[in-house]
Amino acid sequence: MNRPFILVVEDDKPIRKLITTTLETQGYRYHTAETGEASIIEAVSRQPDLMILDLGLPDMDGVDIIKKVRTWSNLPIIVVSARSEDRDKIEALDAGADDYLTKPFSVEELLARLRVSLRRIRHDSDKLLKDASSFINGPLKIDYAAGCVWLAEEEIHLTPSEYRLLCLLAKNVGKVLTHNYILHEIWGNHPYDVSALRVFMATLRKKIEKTSSQPRYIQTHIGIGYRMLQVGDDG
Incomplete structure (x- = not known):
């Protein structure tokens, strides 16, 4: 199996060295870029599996890079x-970033976020090979064609809004979705707010969820939004 190829876009030399050394010790392939213009060129030419x-x-705001890549x-x-x-x-997540890590950071957390994003890549690839009319995440199953949801073979009855929310999270498993993104995707111009x-x-x-204090499916990012976690078959 090919090792994941990571594009590291960072102009601070010590931080760039920390990231690349971490990637190297974990067996990842990588390439670096120090400017926004170079990052776009490298993303197009090298087709990396993931960008940090x-x-x-120095030449471009990272949010603008995200917007360009997302086109x-x-x-x-x-x-x-x-x-x-x-x-x-x-702003970064709404522009299309998948995750956000604040400096200073631990290498363990960086690697954990990296694994989450790479699992999403594999999950998206697997979905192309499976029936697109259903979603399975551990004991949770969504039958899109029938509009039904099961948890451990027991059907769960959801309201239309709850079902749309669950489907939106499922179709973006592993990705942080901001409050504004969710509100727009689910209700459009309807005047719902974050409290609703x-x-x-x-x-x-x-x-x-079995317990609200230990969620296994929906993770809260306080002040930002929500993410659906990918769980194993044993939950």
Whole structure:
């Protein structure tokens, strides 16, 4: 099996060295770019499996890079940035980033985020080989054609809004979805706000999670949004 190929876009030499050394010790292949222009060229020419992206580059803002890449590719993008405000994270995620890690960071957390994104790649590839009318994540199953949901072979009855929320998360498994993105995708111009979304999400969780304190399917990113986790067959 080919080792995943990572494009590291970082102009700070010590941080770039930390990331590449970490990747090398874990057996990943990598290439680096120090500017926004170079990152676009390398992404097009080398077709990496994943991009690790700093936002504060000398010639271009990282958010603009994300937007450019998203015009032609679903390449997973993990942002690694010193910008720690929620609005910065939301802007990057809304632009199309898959995950956001704030500097300073631990290499263990970086590797964990990397594994999540690479699992999503494999999951998306597997979906192309399976019947597109269903989704299976451990004991959770969605039959899109029938509009039904099962948990451990027991059918769960969801409201239309709960079902749309679950389907949206399922179709983006492993990816952080911002509040604004979810609101727009589910309700369009309807005047629901984040507080209403939290209510819908809470009722959905009660139906699919064993315990709200230890969610295995839907992960909250406080102030930002939600992510569906991929679980094993044993849950």
